[in-house]
Structure formats: structure tokens, C-alpha cells
Amino acid sequence: MKRQDALFRSAIQIHRLLSRYAQRQCDPFNQAAAQLMNAQVLVGLAWRRIEKAKRHDLHLTAQAIRPTLLTAVHALQAEVGRFLGQNAQVRRESTSPSLFTVIEELTQLQDEFEHVEILPEKGLIVAHTEPIELDEVMLGPFAIKLHVRRLENRTDSGCFDCTALDPNPAASNESVTHPHVQSSALCAGDATAAISHALKQGRINDAFCLIRSVLQTYNPHSPYVALDSWCGSPCPDCGCSVSDGDLCMCQACESSFCYECMSTCDICDQSICDDCLERDSVTRRRCCSGCRHTCDQCQRTVESGRFDPDTELCEDCAAETSEENEETEEKDPIDSEEQTQPF
Amino acid sequence: MHILFLNNEGAGFADTIEVEPGTSVNAFFAKQFPDRRTTDFLIRVNRLPVGADQILTEGDRVTMTPTKIEGAVAAAA
Numbered sequence: 001m002k003r004q005d006a007l008f009r010s011a012i013q014i015h016r017l018l019s020r021y022a023q024r025q026c027d028p029f030n031q032a033a034a035q036l037m038n039a040q041v042l043v044g045l046a047w048r049r050i051e052k053a054k055r056h057d058l059h060l061t062a063q064a065i066r067p068t069l070l071t072a073v074h075a076l077q078a079e080v081g082r083f084l085g086q087n088a089q090v091r092r093e094s095t096s097p098s099l100f101t102v103i104e105e106l107t108q109l110q111d112e113f114e115h116v117e118i119l120p121e122k123g124l125i126v127a128h129t130e131p132i133e134l135d136e137v138m139l140g141p142f143a144i145k146l147h148v149r150r151l152e153n154r155t156d157s158g159c160f161d162c163t164a165l166d167p168n169p170a171a172s173n174e175s176v177t178h179p180h181v182q183s184s185a186l187c188a189g190d191a192t193a194a195i196s197h198a199l200k201q202g203r204i205n206d207a208f209c210l211i212r213s214v215l216q217t218y219n220p221h222s223p224y225v226a227l228d229s230w231c232g233s234p235c236p237d238c239g240c241s242v243s244d245g246d247l248c249m250c251q252a253c254e255s256s257f258c259y260e261c262m263s264t265c266d267i268c269d270q271s272i273c274d275d276c277l278e279r280d281s282v283t284r285r286r287c288c289s290g291c292r293h294t295c296d297q298c299q300r301t302v303e304s305g306r307f308d309p310d311t312e313l314c315e316d317c318a319a320e321t322s323e324e325n326e327e328t329e330e331k332d333p334i335d336s337e338e339q340t341q342p343f
Numbered sequence: 344m345h346i347l348f349l350n351n352e353g354a355g356f357a358d359t360i361e362v363e364p365g366t367s368v369n370a371f372f373a374k375q376f377p378d379r380r381t382t383d384f385l386i387r388v389n390r391l392p393v394g395a396d397q398i399l400t401e402g403d404r405v406t407m408t409p410t411k412i413e414g415a416v417a418a419a420a
Contacts, residue, residue: 035354035356038354039353039354042353042354066378067377067378067379070377070378071352071353071376071378071379072353074353074375074376075350075352075353075354075356076354078350078356078358079354079356082356082358104390108387108390111390179414180414180415186414187414187415188412188414188415189412189413189414189415190353190412190413190414190415191412191414193353193354193355194351194352194353194354194355194412195355196355197354197355197356197357198351198355201357203349203357206349206351206406206408209351209385209408210351210355210408210412213385213408213409213410213411213412214412214413214414215414216410216411217411217412217413217414218413219413219414219415221413222413222414222415
């Protein structure tokens with residue numbers, strides 16, 4: 001390998017930046033404590049998932065998550081041991097990886113992924129995944145890009161971008177190309193801590209493999225867009241994606257909505273969206289534009305059966321006006337007569 | 344004997360650990376990940392794919408990376 005080789009130049013970049021980063025991480029106690037807390041968080045996450053499954057009476061799911069909890073507890077147990085003996089352990093972890101390690105990692109990366117580009121002039125290392133299909137939704141292959149220069153300030157999944165090479169974004173949000181990728185940023189979820197450790201230790205290949213593992217997995221409990229509403233059209237009201245067959249057209253505005261956002265007129269029973277309905281505040285019934293009027297006097301919405309088209313008033317106002325007219329006539333019969341008498 | 348174990352499950356860690364001589368990859372995996380299947384992991388010894396019955400030797404570098412990891416929605420800032 002020559003010093004001009006792209007792999008060698010990238011390895012030098014990574015080694016230099018990780019060394020700088022390691023020098024800044026000077027508090028071994030805090031570092032060990034942070035690792036311990038990460039492990040504890042994973043135990044908590046697994047436990048909460050089990051509890052949530054139980055609350056929804058998903059006992060089989062709760063049972064299926066138990067191994068995850070067990071593994072998390074094992075990891076926590078290991079971290080506790082490491083934390084207690086942190087003087088010896090952390091000293092080892094705080095040292096940056098050797099240049100040789102980084103070179104080996106980049107070499108292994110080329111074996112693990114079929115397509116790898118090492119671009120030291122751009123500060124990029126790119127690996128392509130195989131086409132990814134989750135729950136029968138084809139998302140296509142992804143380019144996992146390590147922005148080497150970001151390693152100067154961080155060692156987490158934020159150093160990576162995940163770009164869809166043949167994008168099939170969610171219908172409701174074009175920036176979501178994967179249930180866990182928005183605007184090319186991956187939310188690594190359960191892999192967050194492991195990716196961070198791998199990068200700190202210069203295990204570039206492991207970090208790439210971890211990201212690929214996240215891309216190959218669907219977590220239905222926390223997606224940007226759920227796969228079961230990936231295709232179809234977005235509902236203009238709530239924004240969720242629904243298949244075209246599940247859309248319902250509003251008879252008033254003629255826009256299409258999901259069933260959740262559709263209602264019916266309480267008078268004529270037509271399918272009308274929420275925006276096109278108004279409620280008669282007295283009868284509490286919701287009326288479409290054809291079944292409601294506005295009272296000329298009190299200005300409230302009135303359903304058509306309780307509206308007097310001659311006076312253009314609601315029942316109450318019409319009754320009041322009628323009573324007032326009668327009273328006026330009773331009080332001033334002379335005036336009335338006088339007014340009607342001819343000269 | 345001692346091997347370097349790089350565990351990419353959960354919080355992830357790298358540590359030198361002691362194993363019995365003659366331990367196979369499969370046996371080592373079963374001890375580290377009870378109730379899990381080897382098919383759910385990418386297992387490398389000295390950076391190379393290995394068979395489940397390969398015997399570990401002193402100084403081996405063993406990496407175990409799950410092939411399925413659940414992502415999430417980024418927490419709001």
C-alpha cells in the first residue's frame with residue numbers, strides 16, 4: 001500500500017481526527033459513567049416495551065421481547081463491572097485507535113460491502129447496501145456515507161448520512177426514504193451506543209455494519225412514517241398516507257380524505273369532511289352547506305329544518321320578532337289606527 | 344486463554360475475556376447471547392467469516408454484530 005492510496009489517506013484522516021477527539025475526552029470517570037448509563041437506558045427501553053405490550057394485551061410480543069431485555073441486562077452487567085474497574089479499563093478506551101487498526105477496518109469494509117468508495121479528497125467513505133425491502137415495501141439500496149471530517153467533533157450516527165439510491169419515499173413525506181431515515185439522517189435507535197463505541201475505537205467497518213443492520217430492520221413502534229401507510233395518497237387533513245381505495249371524497253369540497261377525517265352531515269347523511277361541516281349550536285347537529293343557514297339576527301348557524309326562509313331567521317329569533325310585533329300592535333292600537341286612517 | 348471480544352449488541356463494548364481452550368464459535372456465542380440465534384448475527388473471527396464449529400485460539404479477535412437492530416424516530420430537540 002502506498003501513501004498516495006485513497007484508503008491510506010482516508011485512514012490517516014480518520015486516525016488524526018479520532019486522536020484529536022480522544023484527547024478532548026479527558027475525564028475517564030465521566031466516560032465510564034456515560035457508558036454505564038447508555039447500558040441502563042437500553043435495559044429501561046426493553047422493559048418499557050414489554051410493559052407496553054402487556055398493556056395492549058400483546059402477551060406473545062411481550063414474551064418475544066424478553067431475550068432483548070436479557071441481553072441488555074447482560075450488557076449492563078458487563079458495564080457495571082467495567083465501571084467499577086474503570087481506572088484500568090478507561091485508560092485503554094481513551095486511547096485513540098492505531099493507524100494500523102483503521103487501515104484494517106477500511107480493508108475489511110471493502111470485503112463486507114460489494115460497493116465501497118473511499119474519497120479522501122471529499123472526506124467521504126461510502127458503502128452501498130443491497131436493495132432493502134421491509135414488510136413488502138421496496139425501499140431500494142442505500143448509500144451509507146461517513147463524513148470523515150465530522151469525526152473531529154462527534155463520534156455517533158450523526159457522522160453518517162444514509163441516502164436512498166433508488167428512492168421510494170413515503171407518500172406523505174418525501175424526505176422520509178426509510179421508516180428511520182429523514183433528510184438522509186438515520187435515527188439509529190438501539191444501535192446508537194454501539195455505533196458511538198465503534199467509531200471512538202476506530203472500528204469503522206463495525207459502525208457501517210451496525211448502520212446497515214438498522215436499515216435492514218423495521219421498528220413499527222417508532223417510525224417517521226409507518227410502513228402500512230407508506231404508499232397511497234396523503235390525507236389533506238391529518239397528513240397520514242392511505243391507499244387510494246381507502247380515500248373518501250367529501251361531497252361538498254370534493255377533496256379526498258381518510259376515513260378518520262370524514263364525517264357525515266346529520267341532516268342529509270352525505271359524506272362530508274370536518275372542515276365543511278358546521279354545528280348548529282342549539283340542536284348540536286352538524287350540517288353541510290346545503291343543510292344550514294345563518295340567522296340574519298343572531299348570526300348563528302341554523303340547521304335547515306329550524307330556519308324560517310321567509311324571515312331568514314332561526315326559530316327563536318323568528319318567534320321573538322313575532323312576539324314583539326304582536327306586543328307593538330297591542331300597545332298602540334290607536335296609533336296604528338291613526339297611521340292607517342286616511343286624511 | 345484470552346480473546347478480544349468486540350460485542351456490537353446493545354451498548355457495545357470491546358474487551359479481552361478468558362475462554363476455555365477448545366471453545367468453538369458456537370459455544371462462545373451461546374454463552375454470550377443465550378436465547379439468541381447465530382443467524383441473527385454477523386460473526387467474524389480475525390475479520391473473516393467463520394463456521395460455527397471453528398475452535399477459537401489464543402489472541403483471536405471475535406466480532407459479533409446483530410443483523411437486525413431497531414431504529415427509531417429522532418428525539419425532538
